[in-house]
Amino acid sequence: MDNRKTQIVELAFNLIQEKGYVAFSYDDLAKPLGVTKASIHYHFEKKEDLGLTIADRMLQALEQFPVRFASHTAQERLNKFIEERIERFGDHEICPLSSLQTDYESLPQELQKKVQLVSQKEIAVLADILTDMKSEGLLESSSDTNSLAYLILSCGKGILQYQRVLGISVFPQLFKEMSRLIF
Amino acid sequence: MDNRKTQIVELAFNLIQEKGYVAFSYDDLAKPLGVTKASIHYHFEKKEDLGLTIADRMLQALEQFPVRFASHTAQERLNKFIEERIERFGDHEICPLSSLQTDYESLPQELQKKVQLVSQKEIAVLADILTDMKSEGLLESSSDTNSLAYLILSCGKGILQYQRVLGISVFPQLFKEMSRLIF
DNA sequence: GTCTATATCAAGATAGAC
């Protein structure tokens, strides 16, 4: 049953968004699936293997983004990039990359390396979109698109954290404020 | 020896900035101090007690900030607010509040409540400074100072995470970019 | 091949020694 493997990855991905990488356990996966922890270990021998699979999925999604929207304008790609993120997160979820970044010092070396790659790729994908926007005159020519990418992503991730803790929805206003500043 | 208690708090505070709240253990505290875990439990019966003490310290520091700089201009207070943060963080440290926010779902209720208070207070302190700056004409009158506070803090915290993972120093450029946008 | 029973280790926490 290869579907079980997918189930585990999906569940683990959600748990990372909710509890963080260090905080979630194999029992958190086993219980809802109605199996024992050891069964999870069959599919993913070590927690690191599961972490790597998830980080790889994140990396692939980022790599595919520019391919999926190759025929779209830069403005459309920016909108998609942001919309997809907004849709993905509920009230009790934070960015999975934020979780992995926070737990960075506890991660095994190979997973650390993968988290680095994902972090770099996420910045690069957004920076590319912003650079295209600059070419199209939608952004001031003096803008540092790389710094802007850091700024936008950091901001979005931070807001998710505040939202969850404070139980409020500041994303919309904040987004308006950010757009007003940048564009 | 009441100094031992202080030592523990200092150490735990650093560990939260490095590893996160869930990830650090009483053994991480005991080893460098040359005592057993149980000894730490004497000073802080439960991990939650230690967490609460640290969160309280963060809250007090925030409450004192406007008092310490009551006679300063809004611009000076903003500079101080940011400078103190920049000075506090090394290459392998992230914002302690970010750590507690990421681990939020794993925290005992009382500590969750305290993390909420710290989060609110941090936003409020910065928003107050920005509101004063608006009164002094240093900020566009249309600015939403509350949203700006979220934006600035989120951004700063996010950057610390990227910096640590990528081993780079993007804070300076990013800060320049942010200042250019906001002020 | 897929899973359970079990081992091992480290976590947080208690009770009792100095």
Add this chain to the structure above:
DNA sequence: GTCTATCTTGATATAGAC
């Protein structure tokens, strides 16, 4: 009052049952 020896639990991981 301060700490150590010890307990209990829950974590990751292995070896072996179906």
